[in-house]
Amino acid sequence: MVSLTFSDVTKRFAGRTVIEHLSAELAGGTVTAVTGENGSGKSTLLKMAAKLLLPDEGKIVARDGGQELSKAAYRARIGLVTPEFHAYPKLTARENLDFFLGFRRAAPLSPVQYEQLLARVGLASDQVAGKFVEHFSTGMRKRLHLAILLASEADIWLLDEPGANLDDAGRSMVRREARRAADAGKLVLLATNDREEEAVADACISLSGH
């Protein structure tokens, strides 16, 4: 089973400490929430987990079955949903899915699988058919990002405020999918300020801010 270990991790920006001496053990099969006020370092922690940022001190090590994963092997297993992620605006939902699945060398979706995936994230097929993503609403884009995550079969989910910009049904879908992913053995790290999302988690890293 996959695991992610933060050992004494410190991150500073321009000499200002954002995360200080953080140690945590995250395991496949669990949801870990990262909470804290605005600016406390939740996104920074997620970016370090994704290896997009390096800690100034300490280490973050991913393992599978006790064996350390190489950076490439780890990256191939990450599914990242962040506010910075953007699907291609001049492609449709289907074209974006095909592109990102192709990028991961995953099998393309059959028409039935595509319809099922849209339904799972609450996108109506007649709402998205033939429409460029640039004409999607913010919530529709977020749902598409989640569809790309689900289709990717990544088993390490790094989610930065995945419920932001979603309505009640969308936020409930996020909670359901995060729980279902962990119950299927995936590792889910979820930065959130939403109490209901936090309640889905098995463990919580609470950042105090500096």
Ligand SMILES: Nc1ncnc2c1ncn2[C@@H]1O[C@H](COP(=O)(O)OP(=O)(O)OP(=O)(O)O)[C@@H](O)[C@H]1O
């Ligand atoms: N690349 C950067 N350079 C300088 N400072 C940064 C950088 N990235 C983040 N910070 C600072 O680090 C602190 C933590 O930011 P971060 O985005 O991780 O907070 P957050 O907890 O995710 O906030 P929010 O709830 O508002 O999304 C903030 O003070 C931010 O300005």
